[in-house]
Amino acid sequence: MRRTQSKEQSNRKLARLRAQLLEPGPGGAGTAGTGFDVSKSGDARIALVGFPSVGKSTFLSKITKTKSEIAAYAFTTLTAIPGVLEYGGAEIQILDLPGIIEGAAEGKGRGRQVISAAKTSDLVVMILDATKKAEQRSQLERELYAVGIRLNKEPPNIYLKPKKAGGMKITFQTPPKHLDEKMLYNILRDYKMLNCEVLVRDENATVDDFIDTIMASHRKYIKCLYVYNKIDSISLPHLNDLAREAHTCVMSCELDLGISDVVDRCWEELRLIRVYTKRKGIDPDFSEALIVRHGSTIEDVCDQVHRTLKETFKYALVWGASARHVPQRVGLSHVVADEDVVSIVAK
Numbered sequence: 001m002r003r004t005q006s007k008e009q010s011n012r013k014l015a016r017l018r019a020q021l022l023e024p025g026p027g028g029a030g031t032a033g034t035g036f037d038v039s040k041s042g043d044a045r046i047a048l049v050g051f052p053s054v055g056k057s058t059f060l061s062k063i064t065k066t067k068s069e070i071a072a073y074a075f076t077t078l079t080a081i082p083g084v085l086e087y088g089g090a091e092i093q094i095l096d097l098p099g100i101i102e103g104a105a106e107g108k109g110r111g112r113q114v115i116s117a118a119k120t121s122d123l124v125v126m127i128l129d130a131t132k133k134a135e136q137r138s139q140l141e142r143e144l145y146a147v148g149i150r151l152n153k154e155p156p157n158i159y160l161k162p163k164k165a166g167g168m169k170i171t172f173q174t175p176p177k178h179l180d181e182k183m184l185y186n187i188l189r190d191y192k193m194l195n196c197e198v199l200v201r202d203e204n205a206t207v208d209d210f211i212d213t214i215m216a217s218h219r220k221y222i223k224c225l226y227v228y229n230k231i232d233s234i235s236l237p238h239l240n241d242l243a244r245e246a247h248t249c250v251m252s253c254e255l256d257l258g259i260s261d262v263v264d265r266c267w268e269e270l271r272l273i274r275v276y277t278k279r280k281g282i283d284p285d286f287s288e289a290l291i292v293r294h295g296s297t298i299e300d301v302c303d304q305v306h307r308t309l310k311e312t313f314k315y316a317l318v319w320g321a322s323a324r325h326v327p328q329r330v331g332l333s334h335v336v337a338d339e340d341v342v343s344i345v346a347k
């Protein structure tokens with residue numbers, strides 16, 4: 001008797017939580033843009049974003065040791081569930097998130113919170129259901145766009161500097177295709193930027209690009225990998241069409257198809273670099289990599305090893321893709337490549 005009651009209670013609690021995901025709660029729509037309370041860990045963070053029941057939790061459970069609840073009904077996942085993906089010595093945090101629905105950006109459900117969590121990631125993996133209609137992708141993109149997330153896009157090539165006085169000074173480096181001086185004056189006036197200097201370097205820049213430049217502190221440029229799950233349930237021609245889309249992978253968590261390809265693609269998109277350090281006369285330790293961002297130099301590698309290492313730095317020896325010959329003797333500004341072996345020689 002007691003057990004039934006408590007089960008009923010917990011069912012009620014779950015029902016309440018699910019309702020909160022769909023409707024704005026007290027304090028509602030305007031608030032709660034702060035994401036979930038999961039601290040960042042590892043070398044990078046990937047957010048799994050998608051409509052309910054596309055297989056986000058199934059995917060997390062496949063690629064990490066974390067088990068996130070999986071079920072056929074919508075809103076099985078009620079909060080952010082972190083897992084760790086180990087890849088060639090790197091640790092990547094994977095955030096399984098509740099499903100989002102249309103209107104999420106305006107605060108419908110916990111949509112805002114989910115999207116805020118996505119905004120903190122280094123890569124958005126958008127999980128899509130291959131059996132659902134094509135609009136799902138643009139619907140989700142619209143939700144992320146509305147909160148300032150720009151997917152697979154570089155920041156606009158427009159220089160904007162606020163000034164104390166002197167009015168607006170607008171210059172186009174090349175004749176613009178979609179803008180003119182009057183338009184920019186009007187937009188700047190709307191945003192109360194009456195004194196500033198503007199240089200538009202990109203002839204293809206649009207009004208949206210210009211507004212993104214003004215709003216730069218509220219914009220986040222993040223890479224996105226689109227992953228169609230459930231390909232076990234679609235026709236081969238349809239599968240071929242999906243697989244050909246840009247920035248796209250296909251998989252079936254159910255049949256264990258394509259999962260490792262998705263993981264490899266995630267790694268490529270993150271553009272992290274593994275550097276193995278080597279002491280003189282000893283073989284490098286390939287079980288422990290230093291992880292640095294794309295474009296990092298020997299100086300960044302030194303900083304990862306120890307805060308003060310570069311003060312005693314004399315030169316480094318590099319073996320691997322970034323070396324012109326092996327080993328190449330290099331200075332602090334040498335740019336490293338994935339899987340380089342580096343030996344740092346101190347004074």
Ligand SMILES: Nc1nc2c(ncn2[C@@H]2O[C@H](COP(=O)(O)OP(=O)(O)OP(=O)(O)O)[C@@H](O)[C@H]2O)c(=O)[nH]1
Binds near residue numbers: 052059069255
């Ligand atoms: N046919 C098929 N079903 C799958 C596949 N992957 C997951 N599913 C099923 O899809 C349903 C939803 O999976 P979940 O992992 O709970 O989906 P989710 O995106 O985490 O859902 P929410 O947390 O509710 O947003 C479950 O019944 C899974 O068994 C797949 O590759 N093929």
Ligand SMILES: [K+]
Binds near residue numbers: 053072075076077
């Ligand atoms: K589900």
Ligand SMILES: [Mg+2]
Binds near residue numbers: 099
């Ligand atoms: Mg889930």
